[in-house]
Amino acid sequence: MSRTSIPSNLKLGFLGAGQLARMSSLEAFRFGIQVAVFSDRTENEPVQFMTPYSTSGSFDSVDDMVEFAKGCDVITLENEFISSDILAEVQEKSGTPIYPSPDTFSLIENKLIEKQTFEKAGIPVTPYQIVDDESSLKEFGELYGWPFMLKSSKGGYDGYGNETVHNLEEAKKAFINLGGDKGQDILAEAFVDFTKELAVQVARNETGTVVYPCCETVQKNHICVAVLSPAPVKDTFQNKAQELALKATEAIDGKGIFAYEFFLTSDGDILLNESAPRPHNSGHYTIEGTVTSQFENHVRAVLGLPLGSTQLNKPAAAMINLLGVHQRPAETDHVEEPLSTENGHLHVYGKVDSKVGRKMAHYTLLGENLEETYKKAMHVTRKIEI
Amino acid sequence: MSRTSIPSNLKLGFLGAGQLARMSSLEAFRFGIQVAVFSDRTENEPVQFMTPYSTSGSFDSVDDMVEFAKGCDVITLENEFISSDILAEVQEKSGTPIYPSPDTFSLIENKLIEKQTFEKAGIPVTPYQIVDDESSLKEFGELYGWPFMLKSSKGGYDGYGNETVHNLEEAKKAFINLGGDKGQDILAEAFVDFTKELAVQVARNETGTVVYPCCETVQKNHICVAVLSPAPVKDTFQNKAQELALKATEAIDGKGIFAYEFFLTSDGDILLNESAPRPHNSGHYTIEGTVTSQFENHVRAVLGLPLGSTQLNKPAAAMINLLGVHQRPAETDHVEEPLSTENGHLHVYGKVDSKVGRKMAHYTLLGENLEETYKKAMHVTRKIEI
Numbered sequence: 001m002s003r004t005s006i007p008s009n010l011k012l013g014f015l016g017a018g019q020l021a022r023m024s025s026l027e028a029f030r031f032g033i034q035v036a037v038f039s040d041r042t043e044n045e046p047v048q049f050m051t052p053y054s055t056s057g058s059f060d061s062v063d064d065m066v067e068f069a070k071g072c073d074v075i076t077l078e079n080e081f082i083s084s085d086i087l088a089e090v091q092e093k094s095g096t097p098i099y100p101s102p103d104t105f106s107l108i109e110n111k112l113i114e115k116q117t118f119e120k121a122g123i124p125v126t127p128y129q130i131v132d133d134e135s136s137l138k139e140f141g142e143l144y145g146w147p148f149m150l151k152s153s154k155g156g157y158d159g160y161g162n163e164t165v166h167n168l169e170e171a172k173k174a175f176i177n178l179g180g181d182k183g184q185d186i187l188a189e190a191f192v193d194f195t196k197e198l199a200v201q202v203a204r205n206e207t208g209t210v211v212y213p214c215c216e217t218v219q220k221n222h223i224c225v226a227v228l229s230p231a232p233v234k235d236t237f238q239n240k241a242q243e244l245a246l247k248a249t250e251a252i253d254g255k256g257i258f259a260y261e262f263f264l265t266s267d268g269d270i271l272l273n274e275s276a277p278r279p280h281n282s283g284h285y286t287i288e289g290t291v292t293s294q295f296e297n298h299v300r301a302v303l304g305l306p307l308g309s310t311q312l313n314k315p316a317a318a319m320i321n322l323l324g325v326h327q328r329p330a331e332t333d334h335v336e337e338p339l340s341t342e343n344g345h346l347h348v349y350g351k352v353d354s355k356v357g358r359k360m361a362h363y364t365l366l367g368e369n370l371e372e373t374y375k376k377a378m379h380v381t382r383k384i385e386i
Numbered sequence: 387m388s389r390t391s392i393p394s395n396l397k398l399g400f401l402g403a404g405q406l407a408r409m410s411s412l413e414a415f416r417f418g419i420q421v422a423v424f425s426d427r428t429e430n431e432p433v434q435f436m437t438p439y440s441t442s443g444s445f446d447s448v449d450d451m452v453e454f455a456k457g458c459d460v461i462t463l464e465n466e467f468i469s470s471d472i473l474a475e476v477q478e479k480s481g482t483p484i485y486p487s488p489d490t491f492s493l494i495e496n497k498l499i500e501k502q503t504f505e506k507a508g509i510p511v512t513p514y515q516i517v518d519d520e521s522s523l524k525e526f527g528e529l530y531g532w533p534f535m536l537k538s539s540k541g542g543y544d545g546y547g548n549e550t551v552h553n554l555e556e557a558k559k560a561f562i563n564l565g566g567d568k569g570q571d572i573l574a575e576a577f578v579d580f581t582k583e584l585a586v587q588v589a590r591n592e593t594g595t596v597v598y599p600c601c602e603t604v605q606k607n608h609i610c611v612a613v614l615s616p617a618p619v620k621d622t623f624q625n626k627a628q629e630l631a632l633k634a635t636e637a638i639d640g641k642g643i644f645a646y647e648f649f650l651t652s653d654g655d656i657l658l659n660e661s662a663p664r665p666h667n668s669g670h671y672t673i674e675g676t677v678t679s680q681f682e683n684h685v686r687a688v689l690g691l692p693l694g695s696t697q698l699n700k701p702a703a704a705m706i707n708l709l710g711v712h713q714r715p716a717e718t719d720h721v722e723e724p725l726s727t728e729n730g731h732l733h734v735y736g737k738v739d740s741k742v743g744r745k746m747a748h749y750t751l752l753g754e755n756l757e758e759t760y761k762k763a764m765h766v767t768r769k770i771e772i
Contacts, residue, residue: 008432008716008736026412032718032736032747034435046394049420052438291729306725313699330394332418339692343677350394350418361418 002206003304008032012299013072013096014047015065016040017054019349019359020078020279022047023287027296033303038068040081046350062089069094076100076256076302078278084109099205099302100256100277107252108275111153111187118272121251123244125272126263127190132180137171137188144190152178153185162222164191192271194263198231198238199282200245203297203307205255210297211246212290212310214238215317217261217282223357224281227319228374229289229312233264240270248275257298259283281321285364286310288345289317314343316370318377322361324354324386334383338363341380360386388592389690394418398685399458399482400433401451402426403440405735405745406464406665408433409673413682419689424454426467432736448475455480462486462642462688464664470495485591485688486642486663493638494661497539497573507637509630510657512649513576518566523557523574530576538564539571548608550577578657580649584617584624585668586631589643589683589693596683597632598676598696600624601703603647603668609743610667612764613705615675615698618756619650626656634661643684645669667707671750672696674731675703700729700752704763708747710740710772720769724749727766746772 010033014021017039025035025047036053039045048054053071057064059082069075069090075098077087084106091098108114115125127144130153131137140148147166154161163174180186197219201212214237215229231238245260252258259280261273283294292300292308300307322332332348339346343366354360363381367373396419400407403425411421411433422439425431434440439457443450445468455461455476461484463473470492477484494500501511513530516539517523526534533552540547549560566572583605587598600623601615617624631646638644638661645666647659669680678686678694686693708718718734725732729752740746749767753759 004720004722006718006721006734008718008734008738022415026415029408029412029436029736030733032432032716032734034736046418049438050415050436052435052440054438300725306722308725309728311728330418332392332394334390335392336390336692339686339694342695342697347416348392348394348418350415350420352394 017045285319314366324358403431671705702756
């Protein structure tokens, strides 16, 4: 249902209390909308410092989530950790709508079904196969070549739930690590000879659909370290990625914000790699980089409000992920240079503890030229230590 | 003390819990900084929906405020309702620094001292006189002409604490209304024959000083209804207003964000009318209109962080204040058009109740041409009802 009015007591509930809920909340607050969060963690999450309406519970407990949902007008999510069956039950028992809908989730929560959904919609995906024993692992390697990826069909995130395997021994080990021997569906995915990884965000609801610029995600050990927008690739590739992202959002009848990650292959093909029914790290640059951020359009989309423009504010945006380098109470050191740089924007997530490799903050620099902007963003953040 | 590091548990306390604390908090959150608010109101303030750290108490009770301040790393303010004596006592007893400092407040909290401070610094102010009886009221009218303004020397805000008087009878009545018979110092101020009202914000701390573009404030019945930036006046006037604003901030040794309102007279003089040691309605357009908003620079300034650029993001910005037109639980109706307009940004304050004339929300439109942008902003917000 679209909405043309914002009552002051509107309450948006997040199942999940991580940094994506936190950054979405900042946009909800701009509209005078209240925020409630449901956390499944024991440690304090930063968004819990931003609302008096914080609940703890388990993502497996329908009752916990129904109780929470009853106090909210709309529920949304910031992760893919809750199964669509449970979401459907929470929605039905609480009477509070959940967006993206449980039906949408059911089409992408499992990597096998996700790939089938998108293939059916005519979207090229990376070659894959369900593997369930040694011989199927071996066959896949022979067919597509070593190394390849093994992925648990549920719950992958930031490289967790994924393993690269170079030979049968590694494949067998990874199969067990990923829970294949405990009934978890394991997907083998061919290694794609890509030249770039691209990403596109799409916001969609009953009022319309908007698509963000195609950006490049720069990965290191399966962790995104930087995002460049617009992606430094030919317009035709940018347009193709945007077209596929729109088609994918249609295919799952998405209401909310969605992110799609693609491989641009050396042959010039664009293959869908992953999808996420939520704001995504590849879209953090939109906070300052585009007229309406992915977080604002997330809030608008799930509340049924008209969506905002996704135009770039400047010709180039570079976003640097700032990862923890210490194991200590979090502290973002040496911020003078990044804070003093024209059009540089520092975001600190407020996490209580720093861990090596943990996403603790990010920095977005806007400029006129992408290469220079990226170089400068790397340079001015080089001393930051968290 | 300047700061080069942001610890994750840093807590910024606001004495006052209104919309300026709310909008400043959104910027503190971006840096992972926690926010605590001290409210002197009984009704729920929107910022209280944005933090678990909310305290109620009296602005007259040093003990209440000391207790609050002890739990914070830095205290700042969003109004001028607390006397500098009390602030100094709270600072001393709690050990928590207050910025802008009690010394700064002492130079501007009283309208007479404020004018003397700025005159001494070479800043032209509107002609004024302390009036204490019928004959001084009469004399002032004879000297500067009727009508003129009467202002209580403390606590004026948005037209409250000010009255325009057209003759001696009105002057005598207003003198009593403003508390002149109860010992409140009353200032008479000559009516200035101005062509425009201008405003400039300045952020300053130990790391440096930044000045925002000179904007025009459009007033109706002493309430600001719109802000246009840059002000549609000659560059020399813009520069002069910025220069005076910088001088004024030096004169009070300001640490924080400050706003100055000026009259541009028909003779081409620029006279300082009012100052505010806090974010100001005239600077709301900076949220999207400039690289760093007044709220972000407020947070940076009081925490001792380097200040951000005040450059305009687009050639023109128009901000429309959206005032309540109903007496009812707040609800912002007919938001489709403003939300769908390219580069239009709606901010709803989340106040629980709407009252006729109450500032409930604002809308900022960015564009290429000021006149067109202003016209369009008025047009797309015409149906909004709160």
